[in-house]
């Protein structure tokens with residue numbers, strides 16, 4: 001028993017080393033803005049701090065300017081390269097709002113930044129419709145999301161492992177992914193990528209490497225692979241952040257699908273480094289994308305036998321937080 005335990009520890013160590021080496025190769029610990037994706041993740045990290053500052057009711061207009069200047073450097077890099085990513089564009093928008101709403105705090109810096117924006121060699125086309133910054137939202141508007149019966153929504157979701165044979169169409173898939181994009185993420189970095197297939201040969205190829213689909217994998221019409229991009233993470237303390245943000249995204253996808261009537265089954269990717277590498281050899285998952293999990297999906301049959309999967313009582317998982 002002891003020997004098996006040590007074997008598990010060794011396996012875990014192998015996994016930690018593999019993921020540490022992936023972190024070294026793909027995360028942005030060098031704080032580099034050289035590629036458009038790394039620069040975009042840096043931009044959102046900075047412009048979100050300006051958005052936050054703009055949202056405070058009691059704000060100091062003389063703070064945040066160092067971040068505004070740092071954002072200007074990234075926007076200039078995008079402009080010089082004539083290549084604006086999504087967050088470069090949103091960043092420029094936020095920068096302009098920040099300057100106009102905080103000008104009184106540091107008029108000299110504001111004027112320099114305005115001048116720099118004016119002289120940018122290239123700008124994103126205004127038709128892109130990418131917003132950013134802050135906006136007003138009433139209590140009534142926020143309450144539009146309140147469900148008449150949250151229990152009906154949450155308690156009617158069950159993992160399905162067998163589905164109707166027809167695939168979920170692309171428009172439903174796209175809608176589910178689009179809803180999923182409202183998932184919160186650290187600094188709104190949205191360091192995600194969702195891969196999808198409804199091709200049985202691709203499904204079979206990836207599911208042979210997944211350990212929890214025996215007996216039903218060939219009955220899954222749609223397969224998603226949820227990943228998180230290591231390029232978005234800079235600070236050493238963020239070494240687990242992509243797992244967290246990726247997990248949040250996966251949960252949202254499950255609920256988005258459920259809201260559209262599509263059933264799903266999460267499929268773990270707690271895998272050995274060898275299998276993780278093998279999967280990357282057979283499908284187009286990018287190197288910097290860490291695989292969070294697979295999700296099988298499809299339409300429920302008219303009648304389904306599901307696992308009850310009883311839930312622990314709230315009293316076991318909830319306590320008041322108190323000072324020691």
Ligand SMILES: Cc1cc2nc3c(=O)[nH]c(=O)nc-3n(C[C@H](O)[C@H](O)[C@H](O)COP(=O)(O)O)c2cc1C
Nearest residue numbers: 157158159161211212213265266267268293307309
């Ligand atoms: C990260 C994760 C990985 C999972 N992996 C598998 C899997 O490999 N195979 C499987 O049949 N179910 C898998 N499940 C489904 C769980 O068994 C299921 O969610 C749990 O029993 C609760 O049941 P419910 O989803 O019906 O409420 C996974 C769930 C999660 C969240």
